[in-house]
Amino acid sequence: MSTTEARVSSFLRHWEASTEAPAWLRDLKSRAVASVEAHGFPTTKNEDWHFTSPAPITEAAFDPMRASTTAPTAADLAAVAFVPDAWPTLVFVNGRHAPHLSRVRGLPDGVRVMSLASAWHEEPTLVERHLGRHARFEEQALAFTALNTAWMQDGAFVSVPANVTVAEPIHLLFVTDAQGAGGMAHPRNLLVVGTHARVTVVEQYVTTSDSGYLTNSVTEAAVGDGATLTHHKLQREGRQAFHVGHIEATLGRDSHYVSFAFSTGAALARSNIYTALAGEGCGATLNGLYMLGGSQVSDHQTRIEHAQPNCYSREHYKGVLDDASHGVFNGKVYVHAIAQKTDGKQTNNTLLLSPDARIDTKPQLEIFADDVKCTHGATVGQLDDRMAFYLKSRGIGAAAARQLLTYAFAADVIETIELEPLRVELERLALERFVA
Amino acid sequence: MLTITNLTATVGDKQILNGTSLTVRAGEVHAIMGPNGSGKSTLAQVIAGHPGYEVTGGSISYEGQDLLEMEPEERAHAGVFLAFQYPIEIPGVSNAYFLRTAYNEVRKSRGEPEVDPMDFLDVMAEKLKVVEMDEAMLQRSVNTGFSGGEKKRNEILQMAVLEPKLAILDETDSGLDIDALRIVADGVNKLRRPDRAAIVVTHYQRLLNYIVPDFVHVLAGGRIVKSGGKELALELEAKGYDWLVGEPATGAVTA
């Protein structure tokens, strides 16, 4: 990404000269640039990128993504995304907040949902306290996070004050249109959930065109003591697109972080979900489903850092891989010496629909405490012939039987989603993903 | 309706059917009995089109068509139904979805319009009564965690929904208490019509008190060694199979 690296530096010099950004932000950005310059971008020699070569991204030359002059209509969005009317929604087109497509109303007092560009001015204290404090970037494996940090200009800002429960999920919808072709966007989101607050956030990435582009997003979340953040991500980028997404959440005492990552899109996608279990008695539930075909590559890396005693983590990822697609699941769990009574469970199941499909699954448990319960398991299988014959014997043709059994494989992990409209939508998407 | 002639079939290297012949006419009920491992389920699965069994000789003609040339789903569309001896569990697919999909696939094959989920519930309400099954069973995954008896009843429910022309019941009565047995028999008897037929594989004469067969056959060593009327079942119950077989069938297993 040498050309891109050069652009980062030149962009930053330009930005520094033109903006009145506060010193802390200038400092954050220059540290990010310095990190990219010092470490460069990873290759498969980097342990965290061993199974997925980022070369198709790093060797391409992306320009900063152009703004859309013919922003998509609500109907265009509805055609490619799941957009329930009831959900307060912030829409971003080609990395920029699109106010005319967004609607945020009916939120409880004190709940702030706005673009990060607005939050710089309206919530400077909260932004300074959290931005860049949760998502680490100073290592080669996280060069894309550093790139986002250097480049970030806009994204979503959500803050929920203490003791407030937000009934409707807050929807962050990122769209790339045809004018985004050849560009890279760096959406940056910040979620701040106060003590004992409860909120659900749905991040969705879609495109209205089938061109190549790079989405390089970062979402930081601070989950207060006793709070619950339910955070779902739908990665439905175009088949020519690249997606690198980094989510990093810091969990307070007795808090809960519940995540579901659904990926069907992109030529090459990398999704990090990192959680720091930083308060006693908190826990993370990280589930996901990836359904790939053609020559798609999708890599999920979760990192759960058990930094305090009596915390739990529950992880269940499933993959359905067709054609010559390639799935990667890397589940890291670090249990610090102090984190006694840690209760961790990790499962990864893969269904291979084709002899050319491939999965690399790697549990990575590093445990430094002695009184913990940590389990992991992985299975890789094919469609069950006996089930297929049973369905056929009832008149269900080979293609429909395959579709139904594929869906059946995915069903139990989808069922873990408590948010009903999303669960129903993902059931539909899963059922339709492999229609013959 | 169904003419099986000199059928031979193997699984792996093992020959299981050794020249089975059987003719079933519309309106008839045939019972097939025989020792464990004699090939009864193999015959049933071959008729349904199980790809694990290789037919090495003979023929099966069903309503004038070469059944062996048809895919399993085409056989189902043509009205062939097998109630499995060991029904398959399919976690993740609800019974309701499964039944509706099967029902609609069969309708589609006949050029009939598909039925939407609401209308299908009406269809189901009536069929559930036949098998005295609770509606809650529809929301559960197909056969998953069902008791032995519930699985068998679920097979009969599928049969009641699909209304096959040729129903083959492979030990659907095994492991059932007397009430469940009556329910299964009622399900079969409700389907009886002059243009339909059934083949009932069983070890027990008691089922045949409820589903009265026109013919009883003994399958041993992969071929039919004796045929008779319903009284043959009583004779078999009293005397066992040894007098017919001479020696126990090879590869016999205990049920």
Ligand SMILES: Nc1ncnc2c1ncn2[C@@H]1O[C@H](COP(=O)(O)OP(=O)(O)OP(=O)(O)O)[C@@H](O)[C@H]1O
């Ligand atoms: N997949 C298989 N691989 C190897 N042997 C098999 C297979 N399927 C069936 N057999 C063997 O074929 C023979 C006939 O089996 P089949 O199930 O047809 O008997 P059956 O008459 O239905 O017996 P039962 O009364 O116990 O149900 C048995 O010896 C069985 O072990």
Ligand SMILES: [Mg+2]
């Ligand atoms: Mg049998």
